[in-house]
Amino acid sequence: LLAAGSAPAMAGELPRIVNQPGHQALIVDGAPYLMLGAQVNNSSAWPAMLPKVWPMIEQLHANTVEVPIAWEQIEPVEGQFDFSFLDTLLAQARTHQVHLVLLWFGTWKNTAPGYAPAWVKLDNKRFPRMIDEKGETVYALSPFAKTTLDADRKAFVALMTHLKAADPDNTVIMMQVENETGTYGTVRDHSPAADKAFAAPAPAALVRRMGGKPGPWAQAFGKDADEYFHAWAIASYVDAVAKAGKAVKPLPMYANAALSDAFKPQDPKTYAAGGPTHHVIDVWKVAAPSIDVLGPDIYKSDFATYMKYLELYGRADNPLFVPETGNAKDYARFFFPVVGRHGIGFSPFGMDSTGFVNFPLGAAKLDAETVDAFAANYRLFRPMERVWAKLAYEGKTWGVAEPTDPAANHMQMLELGRWKATLGFGQGQFGTDAPKGNAEPSGGVAIAELSPNEYLVTGYHARVTFDLAAAKPGEHMILDRVEEGHYDAQGQWVFDRLWNGDQTDFGLNFTSAPQVLKVRLATYR
Ligand code: N0T
Missing domain, CATH: 3.20.20.80 (Glycosidases)
Known part of the structure; x- marks a missing residue:
């Protein structure tokens, strides 16, 4: 081909x-x-x-x-x-x-x-x-x-x-x-x-x-x-x-x-x-x-x-x-x-x-x-x-832009197969308040599947949380590993750091900084 x-x-x-x-x-x-x-x-x-x-x-x-x-x-x-x-x-x-x-x-x-x-x-x-x-x-x-x-x-x-x-x-x-x-x-x-x-x-x-x-x-x-x-x-x-x-x-x-x-x-x-x-x-x-x-x-x-x-x-x-x-x-x-x-x-x-x-x-x-x-x-x-x-x-790619329709509640969902991603626009980084939209509509997220359960995630002015699309009873999602990195001139991934703690506990926050993440998802019972 x-x-x-x-x-x-x-x-x-x-x-x-x-x-x-x-x-x-x-x-x-x-x-x-x-x-x-x-x-x-x-x-x-x-x-x-x-x-x-x-x-x-x-x-x-x-x-x-x-x-x-x-x-x-x-x-x-x-x-x-x-x-x-x-x-x-x-x-x-x-x-x-x-x-x-x-x-x-x-x-x-x-x-x-x-x-x-x-x-x-x-x-x-x-x-x-x-x-x-x-x-x-x-x-x-x-x-x-x-x-x-x-x-x-x-x-x-x-x-x-x-x-x-x-x-x-x-x-x-x-x-x-x-x-x-x-x-x-x-x-x-x-x-x-x-x-x-x-x-x-x-x-x-x-x-x-x-x-x-x-x-x-x-x-x-x-x-x-x-x-x-x-x-x-x-x-x-x-x-x-x-x-x-x-x-x-x-x-x-x-x-x-x-x-x-x-x-x-x-x-x-x-x-x-x-x-x-x-x-x-x-x-x-x-x-x-x-x-x-x-x-x-x-x-x-x-x-x-x-x-x-x-x-x-x-x-x-x-x-x-x-x-x-x-x-x-x-x-x-x-x-x-x-x-x-x-x-x-x-x-x-x-x-x-x-x-x-x-x-x-x-x-x-x-x-x-x-x-x-x-x-x-x-x-x-x-x-x-x-x-x-x-x-x-x-x-194997998905993407969204920040909605402006108030009825959309500034929340978007992406169905990724086994997983789903929820995108919030205009929330604090802890995601405790309801998404009210950014001061100006500026948010966007793009996700690509790299291998089963592994995603490339990037965007601006948005929060991303993952979950199972349909959890079996007692089954829970856990972030296995969240790497921040970048691609070099040869298209090879270069690891920069792990995200954990405040950077992951309440969702993944994309600000105005150019951030690319590799996210590995897993489950526990
Ligand atoms: C586009 C551009 C250029 C609100 C306009 C759009 C370009 C042409 N035309 O700057 O002329 O070469 O392809 C026309 C849109 C009219 C719609 C007006 C409704």
Whole structure:
């Protein structure tokens, strides 16, 4: 299958996504990789801006940086390609010893053609926009224009061709194809080409997958027909771009989603309809087999909502990957459930010092305290990124973030099999008072099973207690041994001290200190 966690790493082997029953991972240099990511601002992908990027990346301890590659930048004149920024970026990323994820800002960037070259976005004849149901021209380019697909695909293939030659060691580990596709305000294209396709029978594979009725789209999918149709059209287009790129260099490729309401149906005119929103993940899976992962861009820090998105996108057929999330402090704790749910990566958005802030989606001010909320997570995981990724690949990890719902009583439970862990947030270290939540929601815990009855436990601002999931009469849990330690550069555990007495008698306390524990559990009668 693969030599998970095998050392030394196999440099030169192409990154890939493993997605098999019970095993999901991003493989880099031959072993599972945990992407501790950061995305720069949209207009930071210029050589003159990079000095404002790297100090932030270092401060964060990120191992991967997500950077846009704009169509307008690489092909300002049709057929004339300029990869000078990419070459600069590759060289500097290597110097800073980080991996890259490149974001292809092509036909659709937040649904619009803003990053398409002028010769595309200003030529509505050759590269037509969508038409709405009233016959008006829409701002977004139509997925039905073969000319547009051909041009976008050609540019993406040129990018991958350059990458193949310029990046033999795979500094770039993954490609995002387009950015937040879909359309705001219009659910599907009503151009003559689109209407003709809409009147034709819906694809049989899609009808089967979605449980529709064979026949034209309207008949097949009823009230969902417009949106499924649009999702199908966009996903097929994105797939064609990705597929052509993979034929040159088969890097993992993903699509990111501007999200619709996590809990209830939302009017499709009010979100990026047709993009990979949660209720059309299956449409995308059928239409876009070259897209390995669909990732949610999560800009809502409400606990229940965030957790719901993780549940909706972390599926047996879709490894959990959060390609963008808000960079306000209260988002940092969601790193723990992401890594706990075998996530392949997590990336706050807008991480550079160019001075832009996307409040209210993210922080109002990217001050030291805010940056440190994310840096703390990466400081903790960076030394054990490969160890953790291998455990996640084995499927034996769990994680939680501090809830904000008062009804949750700031208490969470993790079922680990024979054992269960109870997490308390905002209690004294003796745990004598009820958990009332931290002053700001900042707690998180991640647990991995190392061997039966032995767990790696880490986190911040939380208390952890273990117990038997179902004790037999007279059976009691006892902490056999609690080691604090760290992983060295070779991924070997280094023992620092034993925790005992006040450090264990009333539960294990995680503060703002980066602490990693190996906990061995036993029973007595
Ligand atoms: C994201 C980012 C960037 C409250 C926003 C989120 C990035 C794109 N878009 O800073 O533009 O390139 O992927 C859109 C979220 C809108 C939701 C508003 C509801």
